[in-house]
Each structure stands twice: as C-alpha cells, then as structure tokens.
Amino acid sequence: MQPTDAIKLVRAWIAAARRIVVLTGAGISTDSGIPDFRGPQGVWTVNPAAEQQSTLQHYLADPQVRQAAWRSRLAHPAWQARPNRGHLALVELETRGKLHALITQNIDELHRLAGHAGERIIEVHGTMRRAMCWGCGQRTPMANVLDRVRAGEADPACRACGGILKSDTISFGQALVPAVIDRAMVAAAQADLLLAVGSTLQVYPVAGVVPVARQAGAHIVIINNQPTPMDPVADALLRGPIGEVLPAVCAAHAA
Structure with missing residues (x-):
C-alpha cells in the first residue's frame, strides 16, 4: 500500500469512528525539542x-x-517546550467529538498544554x-x-x-498505579480505532493496549518512524515525521 493510500484509509476510519483511543510515546514530543529515550539520538x-x-x-x-x-x-x-503540530492534531480529534481517551507514556504534559480536557488524558507514567x-x-x-x-x-x-x-x-523498578493502568485497558477495550503514535511499543503493561483494542475489534494504526514489535498486528502503518503525518490524517476537512 502506498503512503497516500494508507493516509486515505486512516482518514476514512477516523471519519467512521465513534471512540478513538490514542496511545502516545516520546516520539510525538521530539518535534517540540524533547529527545526520546531509545531512538538513535535518544x-x-x-x-x-x-x-x-x-x-x-x-x-x-x-x-x-x-x-x-x-x-x-x-x-x-x-x-x-510547546505543543507541536502532532499534539494539536490530536486536539482536533477531540474537538470533532471523536476522541474517547488519550493514553500517554509521556511525562511532559504537552497534551494538557495543547488543550485536551484533563479527563480524557491517562498519564500512565506520571508527570515531571x-x-x-x-x-x-x-x-x-x-x-x-x-x-x-x-x-x-x-x-x-x-x-x-x-x-x-x-x-x-514512574521510575524503573517502581510499581505502576494499578487504577491508572486499569483505566487505560478499559478505554482500549472500548475503542473502535486505536492510534499508536510515537511509541516503541516495548514498555509493558501499557503496550498491551494494542492487543486489547485489537481483540475488541478496533482498527489498529501505528504511526512511528521506526518499526515496532506490534507492526504485524497493525491494520495500517504510517512512517514519517509525526508532526506531518498526524495533521494529514486528523484534520476535520479530511472527514
């Protein structure tokens, strides 16, 4: 599938979706000047x-x-740092009434600064x-x-x-907050479309939201510059700068 065809397909899924769940990792914040951890310059x-x-x-x-x-x-x-085009594209989904939950591994609170309603955000690793x-x-x-x-x-x-x-x-060796993880898994099970954005999908249990959403029948879209272990279960893979790809698929005019 060509990249433009994949973007059109994801746009169609977004237009039809009622409960979009987004999982974000460090990759969405790199355009805001925050380096990731495991990437080539992490x-x-x-x-x-x-x-x-x-x-x-x-x-x-x-x-x-x-x-x-x-x-x-x-x-x-x-x-x-300030929210970038990727963060703002996800706010567009919320404005359109599409966003069910935003699960983030990030600790920078840029999603809050971008304008998301606090009750939509599930910060599985806390806040700096x-x-x-x-x-x-x-x-x-x-x-x-x-x-x-x-x-x-x-x-x-x-x-x-x-x-x-x-x-x-949440530091390495520190227990996650069970109620927060439970909330993330419940949201994933309710999704009809899951977007995994800028995450290596290697850190558990949060990476488990992908198979949970898949089992619930959601379309799985992975947007990341590098391959992830979850790529084989994705319905669509979008490679490229997140600050360009997310606006291309999330804008209201694309519906």
Whole structure:
C-alpha cells in the first residue's frame, strides 16, 4: 500500500469512528525539542549512564545520582517546550467529538498544554511537573523544588518529613498505579480505532493496549518512524515525521 493510500484509509476510519483511543510515546514530543529515550539520538542511547537517574534503586541509594538527576531536571528541555503540530492534531480529534481517551507514556504534559480536557488524558507514567516525597507521599509543584536547587540545595529533602524527593513519575523498578493502568485497558477495550503514535511499543503493561483494542475489534494504526514489535498486528502503518503525518490524517476537512 502506498503512503497516500494508507493516509486515505486512516482518514476514512477516523471519519467512521465513534471512540478513538490514542496511545502516545516520546516520539510525538521530539518535534517540540524533547529527545526520546531509545531512538538513535535518544537520551539513554547517547548517555547510557543517565538511565541510572531513572532507576529507583540507584536514585534512592546514591546521593550523587540524585544530585545529577536534579541538575538534569533544571536543564530539561520540557520547561521551554510547546505543543507541536502532532499534539494539536490530536486536539482536533477531540474537538470533532471523536476522541474517547488519550493514553500517554509521556511525562511532559504537552497534551494538557495543547488543550485536551484533563479527563480524557491517562498519564500512565506520571508527570515531571510535580515532585513527590518517597517517604510521606506529599506532592508539590516541581517548579518550587527546582527553585530550591537553583538556590544551592543539591539534593533537596521533603520539608514535611525530611524524606527523599523525586519527580512524580514512574521510575524503573517502581510499581505502576494499578487504577491508572486499569483505566487505560478499559478505554482500549472500548475503542473502535486505536492510534499508536510515537511509541516503541516495548514498555509493558501499557503496550498491551494494542492487543486489547485489537481483540475488541478496533482498527489498529501505528504511526512511528521506526518499526515496532506490534507492526504485524497493525491494520495500517504510517512512517514519517509525526508532526506531518498526524495533521494529514486528523484534520476535520479530511472527514
């Protein structure tokens, strides 16, 4: 199937769909200046040691890892990032009344900034815009903690209990929130069309939404620059820059 034919087919599925579920990964945010993790220029590809900062065991045990993590948070490109054409194309689906749920592996909150209703978004890996205490569980805006780092605290502790602070995201070795994953799977089972966008589809259990939607009878569309393990079950594969492909298939005039 030629790319233009695949785009026309997906447009037709979108026009007919009543409950579109979208799964997004890091690839949708790269056009906003946020590097992915496992791609050719990904954070962990370029600097494998950075993965320790996202591993709970290392983070809790080693103050030097935490200090490096706080320096990285200060310089993270997400603070200056803005939603790109890919994010805005998905808002178009919601405006048209097509979007049932938006499941995201991303922690940058660019979907919220793009204008999605909060109740549509399922953030399976949390958000970098909050900090949480590993000891007492208190949440606080990340910006407040970063101000303390800028003021000279290399490894700021919780002001309520003195515990270790971390980003309110799911680290390697940290349990996912069962209620959030359950919500994602229920949404996938209700889909008549699932768009998997910018995800390697290698991280479980969230990658499991694809076979769940497939079993429920949904069309599966994978939009990604690189092959994924789920490609064999897709009804359509769209390769190319997400910021170009998503607007081409999601715009209202395409219906």
